Amino acid sequence: MASTSIPQASSAPEIPALGIGPRLAYLLMLAGMLPVAITGIGTFVLGQAPMTHWVLMAHVGASPVFAVGLTLVALTWPSREARYGSFSWFLFWLLLFAGWIVVLSGVLPMTPLLGTEGQHFLYLTHRYAGMAVAILTVLHLLSLRPRR
């Protein structure tokens, strides 16, 4: 995580530094994302999709951790995100949006709302939005350098 001690320009409004809360939220999101990404992308890359058995259980079991972590990031980060520049800001909001799609497309199939075609659409949406989240997270992490 980037340092928070870098002074801001005097003309700009004060951007609060990242406290322990946002950092923990981000860590929680990463902790949830890691097993989810490994199981999800791993089975896809290895040609074993769709997931079954222990892999599926690990994926589903870790998914609420990611969802809660992402939500906490969404609640704690927006006011501080501007510290890291517009590209990071852009990635952050894209990540939140893709994450929202992943979360929603993960839980909607568990409800009696959509038929086979809808379920299949959600499955593909979940797969590709999940990959997008993984990529965006990596990019966002790389972009986390405060502006000078």
Added chain:
Amino acid sequence: MSPNCASVSDLPLPSHLRVRAGKFVLRGALTLLLGCLVSGVSDALAADSVATESRMPYRHVIPLRDHNGDMITLPPAFDEQGKPQEPRGSPFSTAQTCGRCHDYPSISQGWHFNAATTNVPAGRPGEPWILTDPATRTQIPLSYRGWKGTFRPTDVGMSDYDFLVQFARHFPGGGVGEPPKDRIDTNDVRMRRMQITGALEIDCLICHNKHGHYDHEARYKAVTAENFKWAPTIASELGAYGASRPAKAFADAWRPPRPAPTNLPPVKYERHRFDAANHVLIDVTRKPSPNTCYYCHTSESNLGDSRWHSDGDVHIRAGMSCVDCHRNGIDHQVVRGYEGETKDRPVSPEAIALRTKLILRDDPSISEADARTLAETRLNAEVGKVETLSCSGCHYGSSDGLSAGRLGAPRPHHVGFPPIHFEKLACTACHSGPIPGNAAEIVHTSLAHKLGLPAPLRGANTAPAIVQPVFLRDANGKIAPHKMVWPSYWGTLSNGVVAPLLPEVVAKAVGDKLPSQAPADVERDPYNTKPLTNEQIRDILTALGAGRTNGEPVFLASGKLHRLANNEVTSETHAAAEPYAWPLGHDVRPASQSVGGVKGCADCHSGDSPIYFGTVTARGPVDPKDAVSKTHLEFRGDDETVVSTFAFTFKFRPMLKVVTFGCALILLGVIVGRAFVALSGARSSLGRHSK
């Protein structure tokens, strides 16, 4: 076809039509007959020479023909002196009568007849014939198709003739019932009886009789008396057997090398069925009703007086017929209706020959070789349409884009059903057979329990014991419900292989060691279903072993092999005692009664789900406590820990949904809120600039 007969109006008519026409236009008919004789009578009688090709059924007022192809002509009711004359004649031959217009050799390749005579792929395992003998507690699954777990009749010492005597009650003829005359071994004491009993030809009227004037019980009695040649005539109520002495008695009395008797009884025909020209109305249908199919294909797990609880198949209830999906062409390769069936359906040489002929007729410029190639290509392409007659093919469409919704099949919504289930489950897993319970239940079938024939009420222990549903993986790796039967027989074990002994061999070898039923018990238990005790098994094994040098006597029952060790019976698992299972397709239940349609996910994903944790106990003639008992998942080889854990996670599913939906809602709020703020900021900025 002769050039002389090229136009439709000049088409050569089959003989029966020629006779009828002759009544009205004698000169024309004579001219036609002469013309056809000149151009080649064989062409005129070719099987594909005439057809109405209308959706309107043809009214079959036709002459009957005997096995020599001669028209059956009844003597006048009274002779010249006024004495009444009996309407006697030879039994009619379906091959000669129906085969005049319908290509009998092609029909003979059909699924119902071809098990033993051709090299057609066996396809998905199906219901076997089960050799059952209550006295010796024998139940051996038999099939000519070579399905793993079944025996070929010859492997257990049954000749084709023995097979017919045993199973012709539900075997429609053809195939083993109709061996070429030159292939009947006159030294074979069983097969040579066919020189007297005649062949068991394909009985077309079993299926194609329209109005139910077909007496299955009469046919059963006829084939039991080995009146094979007479059976179609008697069962279709065209006449009765003309003597009290059956063909069996003639065959028993025949002592080769004396010539086979020829003074066999005639048929006493029903005179009122014949018109003045000796033609008979054979009221047939191309599409047999479900009731016709049910004679051989009833499968009932509501036993005895609880039968009225059965709802039947949802498709039949909706007004469909079995043959709407299980259809066939002239080759009678009935669509079995499972996924992947197309690869098991080779195009028969007869079908290619017929299509080649039609191509050559339409395009005389094409060479015969090219026509044959074209015919083969077209027929193979047509086989692909079979895919659309499976459950998924009809309701969803086939993989190559052929249209779904044949016969108005609705497209299933499967709301809330993740698509992975379609990769793991066959349609039948959720929709077919009885609603699965905690234990697989006994089922009776026509072929196994002689349903359709009158007998004392069959009970839960009436042999053979078949259970359903057992959820196994099919050839595609999908979970599908199966019927299952455990072999039960006495045999000899040698080098790890068990050779079955036929019931009559056992009965002869052990004599009075076989437990006899007390007379008082016969009425209560007419099927002699009392399990054997260990002492009885020991006594029989001892008797079987006396003087036997070729192998150790053993008894297979309820999934175990029983043998003697220190004069005590021990039991163990053995490959030969493994059950034979075959997928079930019917009765199809409606969506609301499907697995998953009652309790949703919990129908399968719970700790007491029948599809995983239901028990399947081997049924057979020994104490049930000694029988093999497994759960469905054990039969499939699934990992119980995985299944149990996965089921356990479903307890947290509601919480997971609440948390995840809550998160999704908050995320949406944050994103929308930010977007609103951004839009407001942009608007303010625009306002400032405009000022």
